[in-house]
Amino acid sequence: MPAKGKHRRTKSISLTRGIAVAGTGAAVLVLPVLGATTAGAAQGVPAAKSAAAPATYVVAQGDSLVKIAREHSLSGGWKKLYQDNRATVGDNPGLIHPGIKLTLGTKSPAKPAATRASAERADRSEQRTALTAAPAKKTYTNNLDGWIKESLDIMAKHGIPGSYEGIHRNIMRESSGNPLAINNWDSNAVAGTPSKGLLQVIDPTFKAYHVAGTSMNSYDPVANITAACNYAAAKYGSIDNVNGAY
The missing domain is CATH 1.10.530.10 (Lysozyme)
Known part of the structure; x- marks a missing residue:
């Protein structure tokens, strides 16, 4: 019966490979070469992301600048949204017409759940401010x-x-x-x-x-x-x- 031997799992060597170089003498020189899986391999740098084009939103019936700014978590709120779209909205931020396209700016950091209720109350207050910020332009009959x-x-x-x-x-x-x-x-x-x-x-x-x-x-x-x-x-x-x- 063959003598029992100790069985060891062959170690997986992923860090280095050797290149044998014959010298003039009997010794053989082994030069280590770094592989792609070497721990010290340089990490890849992610390609810079190209700036995304600003999002647009088509106003629907019942919308307001405050509502749109809140639902899209826009940085600067309705005032920034109005500033960015004043040429489209006109002089009265409290009056926007269905069908017009608005450019949406950047989003605000997510608000903690505990502050949402107070934020929504503030939004309603701002909505009232928007409605009174600029009176609608008075019109006259052409007679x-x-x-x-x-x-x-x-x-x-x-x-x-x-x-x-x-x-x-x-x-x-x-x-x-x-x-x-x-x-x-x-x-x-x-x-x-x-x-x-x-x-x-x-x-x-x-x-x-x-x-x-x-x-x-x-x-x-x-x-x-x-x-x-x-x-x-x-x-x-x-x-x-x-x-x-x-």
Whole structure:
């Protein structure tokens, strides 16, 4: 019976391999060579990730900037979202229309669960702030009523007196409400400066009493009314005091 021997598992050598080099003598020189699995092998450097294009979001019915910023955990909240998309949203952050596309910025770090309730309360407070941050731009009808009302609002900002009734009364006498009316027969016309527009203003007077923020076209209804009322205020105290040719 063969003698029992000790059995040992052959060691796996993964760190080095030997290359035998014959020398001039009897000895053989073994040179270690590092392999790919060597513990000291240089680690690979991950390729730099290219910057991802900003995400976009299409506004749905019932959305708000606060809601979108919260649901997408956007850094900077709704204010940053509004700042990034102001050209698309417009001047009122509290009013966004379904169908418009918003660019979403970077995400905020995840909030601990314990702070979510307070964060949502803060979001609701910010929503109320957004709704009142910028009033919706006032609109006017494109007719005599709308022109007079828009002129009155501009006049109020510039401290120009006048009432709806006073303006309307003088317009009906001067042009019957026709913004393109022109007088080609009186002395002003003979002098080369015919009276124009709703309140029949000659060009030199229009230019002298033109109100900033209105059109430079004397036929423009709002610009014509506002300039005429500015002139009437300087000469008569108010357009309300004008009851005939002026």
